[in-house]
Amino acid sequence: MDGLLLDTERIGMNCFIEAGRIVGYPVKLAVYHSCIGANRASTKKLMINGHDHDFPFEEIDKIWRDLYAQQILDYPIPIKPGVETLLNEIVTSGSPIALATSTAYELAKFKLRNSGLIDYFDYIVGGDQVVNAKPDPEIYVHAAAKLKVLNSNCIAFEDSENGVRAALSAKINVIQVPDIVQPSADLVAMGHRIIESLSDFSWQSIKQSRGQIT
Numbered sequence: 001m002d003g004l005l006l007d008t009e010r011i012g013m014n015c016f017i018e019a020g021r022i023v024g025y026p027v028k029l030a031v032y033h034s035c036i037g038a039n040r041a042s043t044k045k046l047m048i049n050g051h052d053h054d055f056p057f058e059e060i061d062k063i064w065r066d067l068y069a070q071q072i073l074d075y076p077i078p079i080k081p082g083v084e085t086l087l088n089e090i091v092t093s094g095s096p097i098a099l100a101t102s103t104a105y106e107l108a109k110f111k112l113r114n115s116g117l118i119d120y121f122d123y124i125v126g127g128d129q130v131v132n133a134k135p136d137p138e139i140y141v142h143a144a145a146k147l148k149v150l151n152s153n154c155i156a157f158e159d160s161e162n163g164v165r166a167a168l169s170a171k172i173n174v175i176q177v178p179d180i181v182q183p184s185a186d187l188v189a190m191g192h193r194i195i196e197s198l199s200d201f202s203w204q205s206i207k208q209s210r211g212q213i214t
Contacts, residue, residue, distance in 0.1 A: 001101040001108060003159040003179035004198075006115055007078040009036060010180060011071050012064075019064035023056055033181045037134045037160030039102040039127035077115040080177075082198030087120040089203035098143040100156070102127035102134055102163075123147065134162040137170035144172065155206070157198070161187050168192060175201065 003009040013032055020027030031050030035043040047057050090097055097120055101108050105126025112118035123146040125139055132138040144151045156167035159179040164187060167174045174192040176183060183194060195201055 001099055001103060001111065003036065003080075004157055004177060005080060005083050005117060006111060007080050008072070008111070009159075012068055013180065015067035015071065016060075016064050018067055019060045022063055023060050025051075025056060025060065027051070027060070036179075036181060037102055037158075037162030037166075039133040040104075042102075042133040072111065072114065077111055079115055079117070080198060082201065083117070086198050086201065086203060087117065091120060093203060095203075096122045096147045096149065098123040098125060098147050100125050100139045100143040100166075102139075104128040134160075135165035135169065137166050140167050140170035140172055144170070164190070164192060 002012070013029070016027060016032050017029075028050060031047060034050065035046050038046060044057055044061070047061075048055055087097070099108065099112070099121045101124070103111070103126060105124060105128055108124055108126050109118060112121070112124070123143065125143045125146065127133060127139070130138045130142055140154075140156060141151065144154050147154070151171045152173075154172045156163070156170075156172045156174045158164045158167055158174055158176050161181070161183060164174050164176050164183070168190055176192055176194045177196070177198055178194065188194065
């Protein structure tokens with residue numbers, strides 16, 4: 001959802017930087033980037049491990065979340081280019097759609113309502129509804145089961161490295177649309193399809209052969 005459907009990762013990043021400034025702690029953007037696609041528990045671990053031992057996670061996290069909430073409550077949530085066209089194509093084709101997001105379920109629903117996208121989805125699986133966060137495949141396995149579709153017949157659209165690894169581990173085909181972080185060389189070597197924007201993709205163009213998207 002965040003970074004793929006909604007242009008919210010930059011909002012989150014800017015709020016993180018501002019929270020560090022308010023607290024007086026020099027936060028590391030590389031650590032923030034490693035948390036993209038992760039749930040709160042994983043984010044906390046990555047943040048603490050990625051900064052010095054005195055990193056005030058709880059203090060920064062509260063300010064960070066308050067700033068972020070203010071942004072998404074007070075302003076329309078921006079939708080990424082090509083999203084509504086693609087979702088309309090998928091719905092028109094009769095294919096079911098599930099959202100597998102690291103964001104907590106209720107917050108995910110709020111964001112989708114605020115952006116006008118919620119009615120496109122047959123199921124929403126939030127990060128608080130699974131035990132293991134991305135890059136673990138659990139959330140994608142759960143989403144495919146909700147749709148009653150074989151994993152190998154599903155396509156995951158992802159922006160983050162954590163999300164791509166989760167979907168590939170679930171044996172799901174992946175189309176990646178990088179947002180604020182470009183895929184690492186190791187991720188590119190996994191062979192999934194990478195495009196610049198959902199505007200560059202048409203659902204009608206999909207052809208599957210031996211589990212690969214061409």
